[in-house]
Amino acid sequence: MAAGSAAANLMLRGGAGLVLLMMTTSIAVVFVGGADPSSGNLDNRLAAPGFGAMLGTDQLGRDVLVRTLAGTAWSLCAALAATFLALLIGTSLALVAAELGGKVALAIELAVNSVITMPGLIIAIIVIAVIGQGWLPIVVTLGLITWPIFTRVILAETLSLKARDYVAASRLVGETRLRIVMFHYLPALRPTLLVMAAFHFADMLIAEGALSFLGLAAPLGAPTWGNMMADARPYVFSAPWMLLAPAAAIVVSVIAANLIGDGLASRFRERRT
Amino acid sequence: MPAAGETRRRPGVGGAALARAGRELARIGVLVLVVTSALFFLLRLTGDPSAMLAGPDASAEQLAAIRAEYGLDRPLIVQYASYLSHLFRGDFGVSLASGQPALTVVLEALPATLALALPALLLAFVCAIGLGAWLGSGTSRARRLMSGLVFILQGTPGFVAGLLLIQLFAIELAWLPSMGAYGAASYVLPVATLAMFLLPKQTRLIASSVREAYQEDYVRTAVAIGATEREVLFRHVLPNAMVGSVALLGAQAALLLSGATVTETIFGWPGAGTLLLTSAQVLDFPVIQAIAIVVALLVFLANVLADVAVAALDPRARDAAEAV
Numbered sequence: 001m002a003a004g005s006a007a008a009n010l011m012l013r014g015g016a017g018l019v020l021l022m023m024t025t026s027i028a029v030v031f032v033g034g035a036d037p038s039s040g041n042l043d044n045r046l047a048a049p050g051f052g053a054m055l056g057t058d059q060l061g062r063d064v065l066v067r068t069l070a071g072t073a074w075s076l077c078a079a080l081a082a083t084f085l086a087l088l089i090g091t092s093l094a095l096v097a098a099e100l101g102g103k104v105a106l107a108i109e110l111a112v113n114s115v116i117t118m119p120g121l122i123i124a125i126i127v128i129a130v131i132g133q134g135w136l137p138i139v140v141t142l143g144l145i146t147w148p149i150f151t152r153v154i155l156a157e158t159l160s161l162k163a164r165d166y167v168a169a170s171r172l173v174g175e176t177r178l179r180i181v182m183f184h185y186l187p188a189l190r191p192t193l194l195v196m197a198a199f200h201f202a203d204m205l206i207a208e209g210a211l212s213f214l215g216l217a218a219p220l221g222a223p224t225w226g227n228m229m230a231d232a233r234p235y236v237f238s239a240p241w242m243l244l245a246p247a248a249a250i251v252v253s254v255i256a257a258n259l260i261g262d263g264l265a266s267r268f269r270e271r272r273t
Numbered sequence: 274m275p276a277a278g279e280t281r282r283r284p285g286v287g288g289a290a291l292a293r294a295g296r297e298l299a300r301i302g303v304l305v306l307v308v309t310s311a312l313f314f315l316l317r318l319t320g321d322p323s324a325m326l327a328g329p330d331a332s333a334e335q336l337a338a339i340r341a342e343y344g345l346d347r348p349l350i351v352q353y354a355s356y357l358s359h360l361f362r363g364d365f366g367v368s369l370a371s372g373q374p375a376l377t378v379v380l381e382a383l384p385a386t387l388a389l390a391l392p393a394l395l396l397a398f399v400c401a402i403g404l405g406a407w408l409g410s411g412t413s414r415a416r417r418l419m420s421g422l423v424f425i426l427q428g429t430p431g432f433v434a435g436l437l438l439i440q441l442f443a444i445e446l447a448w449l450p451s452m453g454a455y456g457a458a459s460y461v462l463p464v465a466t467l468a469m470f471l472l473p474k475q476t477r478l479i480a481s482s483v484r485e486a487y488q489e490d491y492v493r494t495a496v497a498i499g500a501t502e503r504e505v506l507f508r509h510v511l512p513n514a515m516v517g518s519v520a521l522l523g524a525q526a527a528l529l530l531s532g533a534t535v536t537e538t539i540f541g542w543p544g545a546g547t548l549l550l551t552s553a554q555v556l557d558f559p560v561i562q563a564i565a566i567v568v569a570l571l572v573f574l575a576n577v578l579a580d581v582a583v584a585a586l587d588p589r590a591r592d593a594a595e596a597v
Contacts, residue, residue: 007453113300114307118567121531123554126315206430210535213432214550229436233539236440243440247433255428 008266014197014257019076020116022253026072037062037070037223049153056241058231067229069244070223076253078139079204083197084145086204090150091193095150095185098158099177108155112148120145120207128216138217153196154189161188193267198261209250225250301573305566309360312565313353316558343369366559367564370552375559379545379567386544389536390529392460393467398522401472405479405518406511410487419479427473432535435466439539463540470532471525478521482514489513516586523579530568 030037039062049056049064056064093112097105115123127141161167167184175183211217212226221227225246232242323339331339340346344355359366365376404423408416426434442449442462449461455479486492492509502511534546541547545564 011373012399097371104391110303110307113304114311117304118308119530119549119565119568119572121534121549121552122312122565123315125549125561126318129553129556130315202428209430210432210531213589214535214538229433233436236436237444240440243436249439250433251425251429254430258428260422 005267005270008270011259012263012267013169015256015261015263018252018256018259022256023076024071026069026076026260029066030070030073037067038221050239056239057254058109058228058239058242059235064228064242064245067223067228068225068249071225071228071246072249072253074135074218074224075205075208075250078135078208079201079257081139082142082146082204082208082260083138086147086200087150087193087197089143090147091154091189093147094151094154094158095181097155098162098185099181108151110195112151115145115148124211124216133217133219138208138211141211142207142215146200146203146207150193150196153192157189157192158185161185191264191271195200195261195265195268198257198264202257202261204241205250205254258264283306294548297577301570304573305569308569309357309562309566310353312562313356314349316556316561317349317352353571365563368552368557368560370555370557370560375563378560379548379563382543382545383567385542386533386537386546389463389467389542389544390502390533391459392464394471394522394526394529396464397468397471397475398518400468401475402511402515402519404476405514406483406506408476408480409483409514410506410510423473423476426469427477429469431466431470431532432539434469435462435536435539436491438462459540459585463536463542465530466536466539467529470528471522474525475518475521479514479518482517483510486510486513490532512586516583519579519582519586526572526575526579530572 058064058067093108097108123145124141127144127206128137131137131140161184167180169186170180208217208224209226209229212224213230214226215230218224218227228246232239232246235242290396323336323345337346344352347355356366360596363376365374365379368378371378375581404419408420408423429437441460449458456569487510492505495505495509497526530546530549531543534549537544537546545568549559549564551557552564
């Protein structure tokens with residue numbers, strides 16, 4: 001299995017490396033370097049890529065590269081936070097349902113099915129209408145829409161763990177529920193959680209981009225990839241670079257997340273066999 | 274869980290199947306009730322539609338008149354009870370924006386969306402089976418290259434793919450229209466965009482199931498007793514690989530509405546997704562709620578169909594269902 005694990009490691013390192021590289025470049029240029037994604041030079045509108053602005057400028061003369069890099073911090077952090085929130089809600093409810101069972105489990109199951117049945121976009125529109133646009137609202141919205149997938153998978157896995165002898169034995173010797181959750185369930189669930197989180201991160205990147213693109217997530221004019229692509233639409237003919245930079249950024253980041261997920265998955269698969 | 278399908282095989286368990294179908298129906302009934310109620314109160318939190326209806330210059334009297342006309346001046350719980358009782362009689366209320374019955378508005382927009390979604394589903398499924406079967410049935414340089422392409426495609430969100438398709442086929446090459454629903458050619462790009470939401474996951478799932486199926490004993494047996502490569506693939510490997518894929522298709526049905534909304538926005542397509550966005554902008558509650566209910570029912574239907582198809586394809590699932 002040596003060849004397989006080498007490939008898995010390569011995917012894992014490549015994906016993680018890409019994410020880190022994007023993040024540090026973004027921080028270095030925008031937050032440390034002080035490049036302003038919102039300042040534009042109206043005399044230099046829709047300029048083609050060149051010496052002044054490496055990836056060209058947009059309809060307000062703003063630097064596309066700087067805006068893309070600013071969007072990197074926004075999108076990666078939003079997707080990461082949304083993934084964490086969904087994982088936290090979904091896993092906690094799954095563990096509670098698995099341990100307590102009965103009516104509590106039924107109520108949680110109903111909540112899972114309701115949220116899955118409600119079209120995510122409708123919830124997103126409502127939540128954003130209530131709490132407004134911005135970084136935190138988009139994180140909360142995505143977390144609130146997408147936690148059920150964690151509950152479903154983790155609940156099924158926890159129930160199978162619950163039936164194992166060593167868990168029954170720990171119960172017999174008087175271990176508390178909290179101890180069983182912390183020291184038996186969570187370590188055993190770690191591989192599944194890590195793999196799911198990586199793929200969820202990819203989904204959240206796409207969802208955040210789509211919501212921003214629809215004008216639902218980020219405030220107008222904020223430098224996010226989705227906003228930039230929406231801005232680029234009227235100019236696809238005259239200034240295609242406006243579209244290509246954020247499109248490339250989102251594709252590369254989603255691929256990086258998928259690489260991490262695939263790498264983790266095959267690493268854990270090998271360990272099991 | 275298969276709701277139907279078992280009746281055909283063993284008439285003896287017909288009663289049980291009927292009971293199961295009844296339970297499923299009750300379940301979706303409860304779900305729709307919970308979803309509608311949650312939506313009702315959430316939507317009322319978002320703001321006052323009468324202000325939107327009356328316009329920015331309306332006087333207090335005009336606002337009051339509009340509230341009275343639409344029943345918005347009553348206590349929330351009374352509005353809720355009245356909404357539910359009308360809903361049970363099939364009355365979804367009147368669109369605040371157009372004055373038309375909300376359900377009619379939604380049902381008029383739905384065909385345009387289905388005209389994109391169904392071909393996209395079919396296209397994604399057929400392409401995924403072909404590609405997945407080829408990718409899973411061996412290793413070669415060409416296959417590795419194609420796996421790489423599928424991986425990149427998986428990293429390309431549908432709306433990015435759609436914008437790039439427009440850039441390439443509608444603008445650079447000027448082969449296809451980029452906006453609106455006029456004639457067959459205008460379907461090509463939106464259907465392709467929507468199919469791209471579904472294709473990569475499907476392909477990778479089928480490829481990995483095909484790969485696994487080749488390791489199964491019954492396939493090795495078939496090979497050992499001299500079945501041709503073609504027979505093995507089409508009679509033994511693919512039907513098995515399709516089980517997971519059909520189940521995924523059911524799960525992806527829910528994704529289609531978000532995909533359709535984005536696709537319709539990009540292509541200026543007059544469907545349910547566009548309706549959802551425009552209704553959200555003017556807080557047209559009855560229409561949003563009607564969309565939610567119709568979509569919930571469609572997603573439920575898609576899942577039931579997927580379950581039936583899984584049961585028909587997979588003897589193990591069939592037996593498990595009968596054992597219940």
